[in-house]
Amino acid sequence: MPVLRHRLGDIYLKHTLPGVLELFGSAVVWMIFILAILVGDAGTVLIAAALVAAVNGIDYFVTKAMARKGIIAK
Numbered sequence: 342m343p344v345l346r347h348r349l350g351d352i353y354l355k356h357t358l359p360g361v362l363e364l365f366g367s368a369v370v371w372m373i374f375i376l377a378i379l380v381g382d383a384g385t386v387l388i389a390a391a392l393v394a395a396v397n398g399i400d401y402f403v404t405k406a407m408a409r410k411g412i413i414a415k
Contacts, residue, residue, distance in 0.1 A: 363400065370396050 351360030370393055377389035 367396065 349360070349364075351357075351363060354360075374386075374389040374393050377385040380386075
């Protein structure tokens with residue numbers, strides 16, 4: 342749930358458009374991952390897992406940079 346909490350945190354801080362886009366994008370990425378598991382092909386699951394890791398990793402570093410700069414909506 343930390344991923345959802347972060348997305349909702351963006352919306353709470355009045356970063357509405359980025360928060361909604363991140364929430365939607367995260368839902369799509371997780372649906373791809375779940376579908377890959379249901380398909381059952383190991384290669385597809387690994388690619389989907391890498392996609393989830395990349396999206397959340399990029400978001401982590403962007404959020405960390407914003408926090409260091411003290412960027413919040415006013």
